Amino acid sequence: MALVARDLGYTYSAGAEYRIEALRGVRLTLERGDLLVIAGVTGSGKSTLLRLLAGLLEPGTGDVEVDGDAPRSRVARGRVAIVFQNPESQFFAETLMADVAFGPRNLGIDAAEDVAAAALASVGLDPVAYGGRSPFTLSGGEARRGAIAGALAMRAPYLLLDEPTAGLDDSGRRDVLAAIGRERATSGVAVVTHDPDEFLGDATGLLALDAGGVVFEGDVRDLIDRPEGYLAAGLRLPDVVQAQVLARERGAVIDRVELQPLAAARVLAQARRAER
Amino acid sequence: MRVPVTFGQYVPAESPVHSLDAKTKMGLVAAFTTAVFLVDGFPGLAVMALGVALGLRISRVPARIALRGIKALTVLLSFTLIAHALRWNPATVALVRLGPLAVDAGGLREGVFFVLRVVLLVVGTSLLTLTTTPVQLTDGLERVMRPLAALGFPAGEVAMMLTIALRFIPTTAQEAEKILVAQTARGARFDEGGPVKRARAFVPVMVPLFVNLFRRAEDLAVAMESRCYRGGEGRTRLNASAMTGRDWLVLLSVAAALIAVGVVL
Amino acid sequence: MIELRDVRFVYPGARRPALDGVSLRVEPGRTIGLLGPNGSGKSTLVRLMNALLLPTDGTVSVDGIDTGDDASVWTIRSRVGFVQQNPDNQIVGTVAEEDVAFGPENLGVPPAELRVRVDDALAAVGLTGLERREPHLLSEGQKQRLAIAGALALKPSYLVLDEPTAMLDGAGRADVLAALAALRARGVGIVHITHHLEDVLGADRVIVLADGRIAYDGTPVELVGDPSRAGSLGIDVPPIVVLADALRREGIAVPRDAVTAEGVVESLWPS
16 A cells, blocks of 8 residues: 555657656655655656656656556545645635635545545644635635645545745744644655755655656665765755764764754764764 | 747747838738738739748748638638629529529639638738747837827837736746646546536636736736836837838838739739 | 834734834845744835835935935835845746846836846846846746846845745755845845745844844844744744754854854864
């Protein structure tokens, strides 16, 4: 039971004069409870990958399976939910509740409003206080969480998010990160981002793309041993990891890289003391 | 994913027609249209057709593209031809007879003449839009409309509106596509049910599209004010297009030739 | 100098002022980072600086000219360039160079000088060569630099930017920040609104707004050096600063101005 991609590739305007190979040779497995970070700069193919995983595009090469079925098949409908960039710019209904209930209603889920209310609660928006409000009057962080609730209400076992924290202030970001964390209890979550710092601490896997190809895949901690492709893709190592990379270059003995700043500080302090 | 969005009919090429000022080409289109209406015989049309063919040749626009505009008119043109050619119990000798309905030589000739005239007009005037970018067209339009400003017509503002509309067409198209995909991902179906159901399915696309357009408009107004926009008056232009000696020469000689053909033939 | 004196601003129909008791100076060649949560009054503050808004109470002046002076509004707007968050929404021209020319065209600058100004402005943000490119074919970072060039073509003494990096990826953000640093070096005074303290670690000053009032006014290093203070202001301190702070608590001396990975490591293992 997983969302699986094998040798996935896609070319825009295939066969035309100015075709663009957006993606090639991607394989990944997303299981419930996972947090997979897909990193890449603009144009690296990460948005195309997301659309392929969600079944919004037909793969050019390779295939995608959702719990054993093709994502575009009827049985798999609703198994993958996706949150696009700035999802709050897709609000259309008069109330937040109606907007969040749009997805489940389309899927024919009974009691769509109850499902919507549960989704709102899970992103930290009280359905009673917020359900009746116009989605157009919400603050930045509230609107983003409301829009994410619209995807959660699909009750999909796999959730894909494209730049879920972009443009938010610090408190909005913390709220969204907390909502994603809660969602992981029941779903497999993949986050696509050009700035993966804030997700790496909790990530179960990292996939980095550059110009449509995979330049890194594996455990985030492995970045310290083979950061070349990642850096060449225009991505920046998180400062906390970078500090440990530099320390190692200058002779410090570090066996296990830590991703959280406090744990990393302990590692660095230990290495420093060990020298004395 | 950044896919080039093309709109309008412009066919990029380096040619003497492309490099003419938009105002020159507008003037030529006006002369051409007048001439085609003045012509009252097949010899005149033949000369005009030669002229159009020559124009196409010089502009390096493939004839296939220039003739594309005709396709949309096929039904209308067929109807025109039939309406002209068919007569009710004509006194003249009929070529074909079907009960009281008949096709005679005069009617057929008339129909063919009208059809050819429309074809010529469409292909000839499309030379303007095929060889001029929308931006150049807008600029040209502003200059052509400028004398109207004296009568209180806001020529500068109208041109600015057109420019902004042109600027935001690709952006809005990209946005509409994004919203469409996003709502599809939420299970929306745009291809099911009758026309009413289908139209209703687009509400979740149109509402956000318009909300975002209004937000854009607000931002744009702030940006324009911040950059000292205060109407068309006193504005200068970076790429003020000016008619050169060559433009005047082409405009006057070709226009004179066209009108002369129209009057004589 | 842009000078705000005891400024209060209330939006029509609003119960609470968006800004209250704000005084501050923006000097040429200096950068001010402006932080604060959504709704704290940052956008209102910068809109007061180029006469898009006029203060309810108090005064705002640009190089000594009061922004309430109707006759000088275009002088003020050409001295204070304004760049917004979404580059798509502020580009007017259908190709890059025509967008840059838009401001000076409005002022009636003659075509020959327009050409010079456009070329200079595009060069200042590193977009030389893309003069005829259509905006929707530029990357987000290029679009935002184009918007900055559009402001520069008015030859402003000050540049005010409302979250200019919010929609950019790492590379786009770095390019915009580099362009801003170059402008500061040329003597332009910069006010930079952002949600990321990292964006303005190199600023001369950081001001934090909370509920329409100035809650902090100091150097960025002082602010990151005091995580509890930053936390009480609702600002997330960059992880590397948290790391440095933890090292200090472990008894390792890390200077307060070490706010990058290099800086921290340098203090532990000098190269």
